[in-house]
Amino acid sequence: MKAYIALLLLFFSFLINSCNDSINGIPINGFASEQLRNAIHGTVLDKYSKPVAGAEIHYYFGGPYLAKNGLLKTYVSSNKQESYTTISWFVPTESQTLVRISRLGTRELMLVVVDTVLRAGSYRYLINTSDWTNGCYVVESIIGKSAQAWLLVLSDPDISALPNKRPLTATNWKGEFTLPYSTLGIGETYSAINEKGEVVANYQIPDSFSVVIVYNKKVALVEGIKVDPNKDVDHTFILK
DSSP states (O other): SSSOOOOOOOOOEEEESOEEEETTTTEEEEOOOGGOOOOOEEEEOOOOOBBTTTTEEEEEOOOOOOOOTTTEEEEEOOSOOEEEEEEEEESSSSSSEEEEEEEETTTTTTEEEEEEEEEEEEEEEEEEEBBBOOOEEEEEEETEEEEEEEEEEEOOOGGGGGGGSSSSSEEEEEEEEEEEEEHHHHTTTTEEEEETTTTEEEEEESSSEEEEETTEEEEEEEEEOEEEEOEEEEEEEEEE
C-alpha cells in the first residue's frame, strides 16, 4: 500500500430551517441528491456473457485531496493499513447527545459515535474509516432538541485498496445491481478544508466518475460513466 492515503474529509453544514428531513423526529435539511430518484441499473457479465453474482460495486469520482495530518483531516497509522478521520462538535449546555454517521442516500448506519449525556464543551472523536469505501456520508448530531447534519466525503485515489472496503452494493444472482444517484452524491456541494481548518475551495460532486467492480477480492473492472442526473442509466459491464 502507498505510504499515504489521500482521503477527502470535507464538510458542508446544513441548518435546521426550511426542513424536509428529520432525525428522530427533529427536522433537518435534506441533502440535494437525496431528492433524486434516478439510478444506474447495471448488469455485470463475464467474458462469456454469463451473469456475475456477488460482484462488489464501488466508485471513484476524483477531486481535491487534503493533507494526511491535521485537525479535520485523515490520519494514516504507522502500519499504513489504517486511516482515521476526526470529527468534532460543540455541546452548549449539558445535554443528551447523539452523533452518528450513515451512508448518504441509503442511510445505512456506519457508526454511532456517541449516545449519552455530555457536559458543555467542544468534543473531537477519531473514527477508523479504513473499511469505508469512496463516497458520501452524513454526520448527524442531535444535542438536546437541536439537530444538524454535515456531509462527509471520502475519496481514496488508490483504488487497489477497494477490495478491503465495504461496497456501495453488490450484484444479485442475475448479475444485476442498482446504484441510486442519491448514494453517489451527484450534485452535492462541499468545502475543502486546509490544515488550519480554513475553507480553501468549494466543489460539487460531478456526474462523471468511474465505476469500480471488485470480484474475488480483486479490482476486476474500472469503467468511466457519465450520467444525466434526471434520467436512469442502463449499462452492461463486461469483465475481461
